[in-house]
Amino acid sequence: MDKTVTDLESAVAPIPDGASVMIGGFGSSGIPFGLIDALLAQGATGLTVISNNAGAGETGIAKLLKAGRVAKVICSYPRSPGSIWFEKRYEAGEVALEVVPQGTLAERIRAAGAGLGGFLTPTGYGTLLAEGKETRIIDGRGYVLEAPLPADFALLRADRGDRWGNLSFHATARNFNPVMAMASKHAVAEVRQLSDTPLDPERVVTPGIFVQSVVEYGVRP
Amino acid sequence: MDKTVTDLESAVAPIPDGASVMIGGFGSSGIPFGLIDALLAQGATGLTVISNNAGAGETGIAKLLKAGRVAKVICSYPRSPGSIWFEKRYEAGEVALEVVPQGTLAERIRAAGAGLGGFLTPTGYGTLLAEGKETRIIDGRGYVLEAPLPADFALLRADRGDRWGNLSFHATARNFNPVMAMASKHAVAEVRQLSDTPLDPERVVTPGIFVQSVVEYGVRP
Amino acid sequence: MTTVLNLNGARLTALEDAELAARVAQDIPDGAYVNLGIGKPTHVSAYVPEGREVIYHSENGILGVGPTPPEGEEDLELIDASKRYVTAAPGAAYFEHSDSFAMMRGGHIDIAVLGAYQVAETGDLANWATLDEKFPPAVGGAMDLVVGVPRILVMMRHVNHDGTPKLLKRCTYPLTGLGVVSRVYTDLAVLDVTPGGFRVVELTKGNSLEDVQAVTEAKLLT
């Protein structure tokens, strides 16, 4: 079994127009900058991007928005300092937006990866973000029924990987990467360092079963 | 912050009669043998035990069953080779039994720890174990609504621990221990080795926030 | 190595357990993620042809189950779901139970091999409880496996010890899952579950369709 691919281009080649693509990262950490650049060069458009943020400045997801490749963003926090490209596209009505509370976003992604049909969460009960959703009261407390959120692809950033697809992370760069690996049909991981030997089974955070390809990309801008 | 306690007796002292107690472990691995023995000596009775198995031979949970301390068992697999004390108590009608599919058991425990009100799972749909439960069809597939399963206490076995309550595990001894830490009001961990220095934050499997006390017990029978 | 059974007027050639495990192993492809149920299915891994790298998942928290350790080198905290001592193969990972069952229920494992009390021609599986109320029921992870793993292979004797059939029109024991079985490997035959019912893939050498049908409640298709 060898899930390694030699370059970023091959890693993102299978992504077609109109695909749903999860992109790991939170703020500036754990973002697959190399894979995002490769996806931009590859040219796929009409994408649904699922990520916590919607990019900042001229890097990461902001590049895809700037180039007009994104039809829809599903995220918790699109409006960060410097998220100018998201704001431009949003104001012009060129990108659809689904805002999901951050924990519900993580849990919906996990539910998809874990084969669940949905879950009841107290988060958002009684707010605008629960409108139109099924709710119920359990022991006097309100809950919202949330659906699983799967995707066709996931672009991930990890610290180390091996040929079985096992991944380990560094510090707070885990964030959404592990759940996105679980919830996508095809997860591609960019790793700082590809290990020739298997990762220590105690140190593996994302087991290889959730990862379809691994590519080394040492750069972190 | 120092969550360490010096002996097993003090660690289990707060458990009252009638408490619900999660007990980590699967088969022979990851079982808090020391804490179970201490609970037996402490004398609490009328317990609801939540665990994957119901003990085997004369060790672990089997000791509590033999001594008549267990009113109810919630588990996935009570009938293992040598589970004679469970079988005796069950045949005599002295212990109630709730059988839960193993993955649903883990997920119900996690849901309690994660503050969810329940989840929809395909597991068990159309079987005896879904009888009386709410079900629904989503995209042509049947799901069962399962409720969170919390507990008053959890008895855990880990490999290493530190004064903040952080835990790491060895090999397949993780099993139910991490989710049980999350779902109990008061989680007590027996560790093979108490570390004087903080565990490596990358190696922590159960963060200390889920653990109320840690006690060193090097023995593994 | 086969044995001969005389049942319902039929004379049948039956595979031994090891032969049956070896037959199942032929159908485990290179690169597959596989869960082997407790009991007989655990023996399948020993017969997978050389050159195929198969990754074995065990629900108690390991992906990459390796061979049995030499005596005296067992790690008491490294076991599989059958509670046997195992080793970790290169590329293995450890994880906790909710993650382990996410792999199973979430469709990440390719193949599971399970034992069964009964299989119906609809693909219904009964492998966790009988109608004998003396025994406390014990479900384990079987229900989670069958809903999540796309290819469920059942490995069992074709008939019960008393000669009664296990391949039925409808199961009489409590179900593990509905319409979940893909293929059944018995000592007498290999059968696919199809929309029309059981279709014979192969008969153990020496058996006629007629003789196997004689010990099968469900109608066999060819």
Add this chain to the structure above:
Amino acid sequence: MTTVLNLNGARLTALEDAELAARVAQDIPDGAYVNLGIGKPTHVSAYVPEGREVIYHSENGILGVGPTPPEGEEDLELIDASKRYVTAAPGAAYFEHSDSFAMMRGGHIDIAVLGAYQVAETGDLANWATLDEKFPPAVGGAMDLVVGVPRILVMMRHVNHDGTPKLLKRCTYPLTGLGVVSRVYTDLAVLDVTPGGFRVVELTKGNSLEDVQAVTEAKLLT
């Protein structure tokens, strides 16, 4: 260090941001697990009295947030939810997002300190969206925090820049959560949310109840 405001005919003494952070910090007990919301609440940790060990959670996957690193020693992959570079304190742990929000929603964190646009006397909180449709809404983790953390402390200016009140009978902006706020710290006063409404815990030195009431829509109890 305080400033003086003239509003609605009242002359009010207002704490500076640093003083407000220091006031909140007094109420963070030893051994507490605390989440500090983005913006002003992040400054609270700097003022927690010596000798108290407080464990800071940040929703992006760290428990045990330590101080800002010296310049030049930043780890690009070690940030907090405000996207500031941080360090890991002794006893820290890293984890992924679904585990991080399990801590929040599951009631494991003791205290959260949040900013707010509006707080109602019922404890309703509005801190994620205004009625200005030009701006795309951005909710982040606020809704998860308020449903899970038993003690929600709000830290904000008592009135808006235009002098309109932020402590209301009912919020007019979209809600973050219903009946979730325990206590509000403003530059003018500290108030508890009680079944009857806002109860004054203390007034910033120099302020009278009457003057603070003049800039508060909700009725203040004593």
